Amino acid sequence: MVEVDGIENLEFKWGKKxxxxxxxxxxxxxxxxxxxGIDYTLYDNxxxxxxxxxxxxxxxxxxIWETDSRLKKVxxxxxxxxxxxxxxxxxxLAHPNEVFLAxxxxxxxxxxxxxxxxxGKCNVVCISKDGRNPQPSDEDIQMADYVFYRTFDVGQxxxxxxxxxxxxxxDVKFIFNQSGSLKPCSIHNFSVDEPASENAIETxxxxxxxxxxxxxxQISKDDRQVEQKPVVAENGFNHKAEENSDVKASSVKPNLSxxxxxxxxxxxxxxELAKTNDRSGDRTGLSPKIxxxxxxxxxxxxxxxxxxxxxxxxxxxxxxVKDTVELDERPHKKAKLDNxxxxxxxxxxxKCATExxxxxxxxxxxxxxxxxxxxxxxCKSPAVPSNDGIKTGDKAMEVTxxxxxxxxxxxxxxxxxxxxxxxxxxxxxxxxxxxxxxxxSAEVEDIVWNAFNETCRAKVVQQTAYSSPHFxxxxxxxxxxxxxxxxIKKLDERCLLLPxxxxxxASIPNPCFSRKQxxxxxxxxxDKLKSxxxxxxxxxxxxxxxxxxxxxxMAMEWFLMTERSNQFxxxxxxxxxxxxxxxxxxxxxx
Amino acid sequence: MESGKQNEYAxxxxxVRRTVYLDNLSPNVTESVVRxxxxxxxxxxxxxxxxxxxxxxxxxxxALVEMEKEKQAKVVISTLSEFPFMMSGMPRPVRARAALxxxxxxxxxxxxxxxxxxxxxxxxxxxxxxxxxKQLVKRHATETAVMLKHQLEKEEKLAKQQGETLxxxxxxxxxxxxxxxxxxxxxxxxxxxxxxxxxxxxxxFH
Numbered sequence: 200m201v202e203v204d205g206i207e208n209l210e211f212k213w214g215k216k217x218x219x220x221x222x223x224x225x226x227x228x229x230x231x232x233x234x235x236g237i238d239y240t241l242y243d244n245x246x247x248x249x250x251x252x253x254x255x256x257x258x259x260x261x262x263i264w265e266t267d268s269r270l271k272k273v274x275x276x277x278x279x280x281x282x283x284x285x286x287x288x289x290x291x292l293a294h295p296n297e298v299f300l301a302x303x304x305x306x307x308x309x310x311x312x313x314x315x316x317x318x319g320k321c322n323v324v325c326i327s328k329d330g331r332n333p334q335p336s337d338e339d340i341q342m343a344d345y346v347f348y349r350t351f352d353v354g355q356x357x358x359x360x361x362x363x364x365x366x367x368x369x370d371v372k373f374i375f376n377q378s379g380s381l382k383p384c385s386i387h388n389f390s391v392d393e394p395a396s397e398n399a400i401e402t403x404x405x406x407x408x409x410x411x412x413x414x415x416x417q418i419s420k421d422d423r424q425v426e427q428k429p430v431v432a433e434n435g436f437n438h439k440a441e442e443n444s445d446v447k448a449s450s451v452k453p454n455l456s457x458x459x460x461x462x463x464x465x466x467x468x469x470x471e472l473a474k475t476n477d478r479s480g481d482r483t484g485l486s487p488k489i490x491x492x493x494x495x496x497x498x499x500x501x502x503x504x505x506x507x508x509x510x511x512x513x514x515x516x517x518x519x520v521k522d523t524v525e526l527d528e529r530p531h532k533k534a535k536l537d538n539x540x541x542x543x544x545x546x547x548x549x550k551c552a553t554e555x556x557x558x559x560x561x562x563x564x565x566x567x568x569x570x571x572x573x574x575x576x577x578c579k580s581p582a583v584p585s586n587d588g589i590k591t592g593d594k595a596m597e598v599t600x601x602x603x604x605x606x607x608x609x610x611x612x613x614x615x616x617x618x619x620x621x622x623x624x625x626x627x628x629x630x631x632x633x634x635x636x637x638x639x640s641a642e643v644e645d646i647v648w649n650a651f652n653e654t655c656r657a658k659v660v661q662q663t664a665y666s667s668p669h670f671x672x673x674x675x676x677x678x679x680x681x682x683x684x685x686x687i688k689k690l691d692e693r694c695l696l697l698p699x700x701x702x703x704x705a706s707i708p709n710p711c712f713s714r715k716q717x718x719x720x721x722x723x724x725x726d727k728l729k730s731x732x733x734x735x736x737x738x739x740x741x742x743x744x745x746x747x748x749x750x751x752x753m754a755m756e757w758f759l760m761t762e763r764s765n766q767f768x769x770x771x772x773x774x775x776x777x778x779x780x781x782x783x784x785x786x787x788x789x
Numbered sequence: 790m791e792s793g794k795q796n797e798y799a800x801x802x803x804x805v806r807r808t809v810y811l812d813n814l815s816p817n818v819t820e821s822v823v824r825x826x827x828x829x830x831x832x833x834x835x836x837x838x839x840x841x842x843x844x845x846x847x848x849x850x851x852a853l854v855e856m857e858k859e860k861q862a863k864v865v866i867s868t869l870s871e872f873p874f875m876m877s878g879m880p881r882p883v884r885a886r887a888a889l890x891x892x893x894x895x896x897x898x899x900x901x902x903x904x905x906x907x908x909x910x911x912x913x914x915x916x917x918x919x920x921x922x923k924q925l926v927k928r929h930a931t932e933t934a935v936m937l938k939h940q941l942e943k944e945e946k947l948a949k950q951q952g953e954t955l956x957x958x959x960x961x962x963x964x965x966x967x968x969x970x971x972x973x974x975x976x977x978x979x980x981x982x983x984x985x986x987x988x989x990x991x992x993x994f995h
Binding site for chain 1: 802839846851874876877878897898907908910919922927929948
């Protein structure tokens with residue numbers, strides 16, 4: 200399908216080997232390679248160039264090998280651009296950059312191409328709502344060159360809404376967004392490229408911790424951030440961590456000691472254990488080695504961040520980890536598990552409360568702990584979140600559940616609108632902007648709790664057709680005017696960075712409450728007919744217009760206007776999106 | 790626990806798919822109006838008007854209408870975008886779109902999402918960019934507000950224009966009516982030797 204004329208002498212290097220061809224042992228399969236300065240890995244999406252074709256082809260690498268005559272080959276599973284299958288495309292595009300993955304059997308599914316035909320990497324994000332697909336964030340989708348969630352069956356020539364078990368013999372999990380490079384041997388990379396991966400993770404430390412919890416959103420996003428860097432290990436461990444996060448905590452123990460040198464300065468993060476442990480669902484005892492690796496890796500970044508924790512302290516803490524681990528080593532009955540987690544996290548918090556350097560990371564430990572747990576942690580060490588987010592400098596913290604988040608259910612509350620009116624009157628109301636539009640009200644409350652150590656009652660502003668897709672807003676009612684003003688001041692003078700490089704913006708809103716209005720632009724009444732029965736009926740009955748009436752013509756004018764306004768809203772938000780993107784690129788920390 | 794939340798969120802997502810977002814609704818539209826209007830396309834399970842605290846007061850109402858089945862929601866959306874549909878007044882049609890999760894004020898937490906936040910001091914290398922971003926966000930909010938105002942003005946203009954047209958039309962009809970009624974039309978027709986066929990009544994012309 201793709202010809203290559205005149206291969207220039209571009210830089211090329213094979214990466215990891217996979218295995219040799221079954222019968223023909225001279226065929227060597229590979230997992231990755233570097234070509235023209237770009238690292239490619241199996242299941243990467245790439246552009247392929249064909250001479251004379253204006254548009255590059257789009258495909259996914261599903262096999263990489265070298266033949267016995269030293270020819271480099273790749274097998275490519277194709278994506279179709281809408282224009283390529285316009286004859287069979289009877290559905291609307293869900294996204295302006297939607298493409299369709301080839302599926303089924305027949306011509307056009309996949310082809311073998313010379314490796315040199317690859318023209319570059321392409322960022323294709325899978326937006327399938329399938330539970331197995333790590334969900335991309337809005338940012339991911341915005342950054343993506345293309346998105347897909349449907350397939351084009353090349354045999355039947357129809358668009359399919361579902362991605363089935365296997366396509367071209369490739370398991371569906373390689374087709375969805377990768378929560379890692381998903382290489383079976385990538386764990387070994389930890390020891391192999393230790394320094395490299397460590398560095399990479401260090402720069403990324405802020406984000407890493409959250410990955411253990413297989414929060415799909417985060418993972419896929421983070422991966423993509425990392426993608427450009429040569430950090431196979433990172434990707435690999437993500438995946439591993441995700442897959443293995445159900446591993447018994449006890450299995451970690453024997454390896455922890457082995458990892459001592461690596462783990463130094465790192466262990467203050469041991470709450471991680473509690474965290475992983477907390478996924479008390481179905482525990483499968485997976486290889487402890489993997490787990491230990493993942494854990495130690497996980498902790499490194501935070502260790503690097505903490506930095507100032509010295510060796511002695513960290514060793515002391517190492518002990519504490521062991522302790523906690525030992526606690527976890529009780530019989531692994533599910534009922535007991537919660538219990539042990541609780542103990543360990545309590546221990547952690549009390550220990551670390553005296554540890555000013557370490558405190559910055561403490562909130563992260565509680566994130567995954569379930570409600571029951573939280574209460575106990577909270578009553579034992581009420582001072583913990585009050586390490587005063589404000590003072591922790593540029594250290595990242597993970598937003599944890601506000602300890603009393605359930606209290607709202609204990610007492611009845613005033614209806615929201617009444618509270619809002621009250622709060623506005625007394626100056627206790629704050630409007631937050633630039634939130635992720637997907638956040639729920641409870642999450643906003645949690646952010647406030649973690650950032651300011653203040654409780655508030657928050658409610659997200661419901662979006663409408665005209666709302667900006669780039670940011671969400673929320674009202675928050677604080678306990679006093681002073682607190683509300685303080686929050687605004689702090690957010691003004693400093694910056695609170697939310698995920699996806701969103702600095703939170705706060706202001707005093709001026710909401711309007713009186714909703715009574717009788718005038719409505721667009722509904723006409725002929726005065727003289729007002730009293731007539733027909734007119735009354737026409738108005739009060741909902742109906743579709745008939746095409747032979749004045750009403751219909753006028754309705755069309757409204758349609759036209761709406762369509763026009765849709766266009767300019769779209770333009771506006773596209774423009775704003777571009778401006779945001781341009782500015783966000785300037786962030787130094789990733 | 791975790792799976793319970795997963796289920797809760799899945800149920801919410803399913804509800805979103807069954808829900809139609811309606812806007813350009815007159816302030817006179819009430820829940821019962823919506824229910825009666827959309828009953829023909831399926832069972833309306835609930836109607837929630839989206840409160841408008843921040844936008845101009847004369848913004849048309851928006852509502853989330855939860856249907857019983859996803860298919861019914863699709864039918865409502867496709868019908869209402871194909872044919873102008875009037876609710877509590879004419880001739881401005883209501884608009885229907887698929888609802889989005891962000892439109893629901895009570896949306897549950899998405900399971901598994903973690904939020905990491907970070908304070909940036911003035912000394913932080915990213916402080917400047919972040920501050921600029923804050924400015925940009927504020928500017929964008931203003932732009933949105935201006936755009937909205939502009940749109941409302943345009944809508945009012947169109948409404949006024951249509952009002953004039955309608956009035957003029959109505960005047961014409963009235964004139965024709967009165968001419969027919971007092972026999973002037975027939976007299977003139979006879980004068981110019983024209984046939985006037987009047988469908989509305991028995992012709993006395995011949």
